[in-house]
Amino acid sequence: MTYExxxxxxxxxxxxLVVMTAENxxxxxxxxxxxxxxxIDTGITEQTLIGxxxxxxxxxxxxxxxxxxxxxxxxxxxxxxxxxxxxxLPVKLSGFVxxxxxxxxxxxxxxIEDVSLMRGIPGMTVFAxxxxxxxxxxLPAIWASPAPAYVRINxxxxxxxxxxxxMGKAEIVAEGTDVTILTYGMLFEQTLVARELxxxxxxxxxxINLRSLKPIDEAALLNVxxxxxxxxxxxxxxxxxxxxxxxxxxxxxxxxxARVLPLALEERWxxxxxxxxxxxxxxxxxxxxxxxxxxxxxENGSTISAGPAVLENQFAE
Amino acid sequence: MTDQKRQxxxxxxxxxxxxxxxxxxxxxxxxxxxxxxxxxxxxxxxDCLNVHPDNLQDxxxxxxxxxKGHDVPALYGTFxxxxxxxxxxxxxxxxxxxxxxxxxxRNVPGVEFHSGSLGHLPxxxxxxxxxxxxxxxxxxxxxxxxxxxxxEGSVWEALLVASAHQVNNxxxxxxxxxxxxxxxxxxxxxxxxxxxxxxxxxxxxxxxNGHNFNQLEEAFSxxxxxxxxxxxxxxxxxxxxxxxxxxxRADRWFCNFSAEEVEALLRELxxxxxxxxxxxxxxxx
Numbered sequence: 001m002t003y004e005x006x007x008x009x010x011x012x013x014x015x016x017l018v019v020m021t022a023e024n025x026x027x028x029x030x031x032x033x034x035x036x037x038x039x040i041d042t043g044i045t046e047q048t049l050i051g052x053x054x055x056x057x058x059x060x061x062x063x064x065x066x067x068x069x070x071x072x073x074x075x076x077x078x079x080x081x082x083x084x085x086x087x088x089l090p091v092k093l094s095g096f097v098x099x100x101x102x103x104x105x106x107x108x109x110x111x112i113e114d115v116s117l118m119r120g121i122p123g124m125t126v127f128a129x130x131x132x133x134x135x136x137x138x139l140p141a142i143w144a145s146p147a148p149a150y151v152r153i154n155x156x157x158x159x160x161x162x163x164x165x166x167m168g169k170a171e172i173v174a175e176g177t178d179v180t181i182l183t184y185g186m187l188f189e190q191t192l193v194a195r196e197l198x199x200x201x202x203x204x205x206x207x208i209n210l211r212s213l214k215p216i217d218e219a220a221l222l223n224v225x226x227x228x229x230x231x232x233x234x235x236x237x238x239x240x241x242x243x244x245x246x247x248x249x250x251x252x253x254x255x256x257x258a259r260v261l262p263l264a265l266e267e268r269w270x271x272x273x274x275x276x277x278x279x280x281x282x283x284x285x286x287x288x289x290x291x292x293x294x295x296x297x298x299e300n301g302s303t304i305s306a307g308p309a310v311l312e313n314q315f316a317e
Numbered sequence: 318m319t320d321q322k323r324q325x326x327x328x329x330x331x332x333x334x335x336x337x338x339x340x341x342x343x344x345x346x347x348x349x350x351x352x353x354x355x356x357x358x359x360x361x362x363x364d365c366l367n368v369h370p371d372n373l374q375d376x377x378x379x380x381x382x383x384x385k386g387h388d389v390p391a392l393y394g395t396f397x398x399x400x401x402x403x404x405x406x407x408x409x410x411x412x413x414x415x416x417x418x419x420x421x422x423r424n425v426p427g428v429e430f431h432s433g434s435l436g437h438l439p440x441x442x443x444x445x446x447x448x449x450x451x452x453x454x455x456x457x458x459x460x461x462x463x464x465x466x467x468x469e470g471s472v473w474e475a476l477l478v479a480s481a482h483q484v485n486n487x488x489x490x491x492x493x494x495x496x497x498x499x500x501x502x503x504x505x506x507x508x509x510x511x512x513x514x515x516x517x518x519x520x521x522x523x524x525x526n527g528h529n530f531n532q533l534e535e536a537f538s539x540x541x542x543x544x545x546x547x548x549x550x551x552x553x554x555x556x557x558x559x560x561x562x563x564x565x566r567a568d569r570w571f572c573n574f575s576a577e578e579v580e581a582l583l584r585e586l587x588x589x590x591x592x593x594x595x596x597x598x599x600x601x602x
Binding site for chain 1: 423434
């Protein structure tokens with residue numbers, strides 16, 4: 001099953017679904033022939049794309065709307081907030097190549113404030129699948145929900161067999177006593193590697209794939225925070241407004257504190273390049289993540305061995 | 318249009334203008350902008366569109382989207398006169414326990430979508446028009462924009478897309494009252510020649526006097542102007558129409574009159590002496 005196949009099957013079974021794009025057809029190239037007038041390409045017009053999606057949703061449709069994550073969330077932000085958010089319409093935003101997946105496109109294409117922006121809209125739900133399998137597990141529930149939704153589209157092949165998706169529930173991959181890694185999206189793959197490397201050093205490492213950032217699995221966050229071990233948030237997003245902020249909000253709301261190491265982008269744009277080069281340069285390969293965690297635990301991180309090579313992203317736009 | 322029909326519409330529009338004037342106190346409203354499109358809204362709801370209090374959920378009804386949200390007092394007045402909305406609700410203008418405020422919202426019966434932020438509803442209306450066409454329904458989808466609103470690129474973006482998709486059931490109506498907020502349009506961001514601009518964007522265009530019911534009927538009866546293009550009707554109007562003391566003035570966009578001035582303006586509306594307004598009672602935003 002692919003992303004395109006899932007949309008096709010769902011749309012053929014439910015004529016409320018319409019597929020829209022601002023000429024970002026990489027993952028949905030074969031749908032026009034199948035969906036006919038229910039495939040609507042507005043050209044490079046993110047604002048009109050969102051406004052028209054709201055109009056279609058007013059008429060009972062469920063628009064699944066594709067554009068590059070950064071333009072979908074930033075350029076059309078006021079349209080998302082005003083036409084979709086205020087109206088509370090079930091428009092499903094599919095943001096392509098979010099965060100590090102933008103590869104060599106440079107800072108104009110870096111969607112690294114998207115989680116912050118989208119979760120700031122009342123009623124909007126926000127999802128970040130770890131890989132394609134994780135995404136396919138969650139999309140049916142997201143499309144079936146009456147809420148507007150933003151999904152960080154991620155079609156990287158899975159290196160982990162995921163549990164079934166439950167709305168608002170995180171995936172607890174492992175529990176650990178020394179440290180728990182909290183992450184979402186494509187960096188899940190690297191945190192799996194980091195966990196292996198740290199386990200090889202004798203550490204007990206927990207790992208949680210958040211999946212859904214809004215609603216957030218507050219119970220899962222509180223549960224690991226109460227254990228008192230180091231928490232590490234790992235995200236290809238600005239440190240403001242993403243998972244680190246969400247965790248801080250949850251802890252404060254529950255009058256808790258914790259020792260937290262945030263691995264995120266701090267007040268800077270990251271250097272574009274091939275995915276493996278970006279992760280290496282920015283310190284987000286499994287090995288780098290393990291090294292940074294070991295250092296935070298007071299260990300000499302230099303004994304961390306190398307992880308597997310990062311599979312290059314297949315950017316197609 | 319028969320003389321009798323025209324006189325009925327004129328009488329209705331006068332009552333709508335009374336509502337607008339009455340809303341222009343105790344916090345005020347966008348009086349000038351509302352008066353310019355009162356005739357247009359009265360014509361559309363009373364005599365043109367298939368939308369009335371009994372079919373507001375019917376997907377085959379005609380749709381009207383008010384993109385220039387400042388005109389909402391004209392919409393409230395029209396809705397009260399035509400039975401969409403209880404008159405008592407206008408007394409709750411700007412009260413937080415109701416939804417009667419300076420911009421349209423869907424908590425007011427008949428309002429299809431909220432607006433206020435400019436340049437949004439052309440694309441929302443486009444989505445509605447696309448769906449009507451997909452379902453083989455031939456209902457009209459009208460979106461009213463201000464002329465100042467045409468500064469927003471999203472209006473033109475939506476027209477490009479509507480034109481490319483040959484959405485002929487979508488009609489953009491421009492309330493061309495020559496002002497945007499506090500400034501004359503031609504002094505700030507000139508729009509003329511306006512008709513050719515729309516034509517260049519692939520639309521079929523007519524330009525009429527937006528206060529003349531005969532011309533309104535002629536234009537709207539001819540929709541769609543083309544089988545393959547969206548239609549545009551430019552309505553030349555006068556800001557503040559009906560009240561000589563505030564007509565065509567840049568500083569009579571948002572008005573907050575004293576109760577005494579409202580009474581005097583209502584007399585002016587009915588043809589008595591123009592009111593000498595004291596400028597300090599007016600608020601310009």
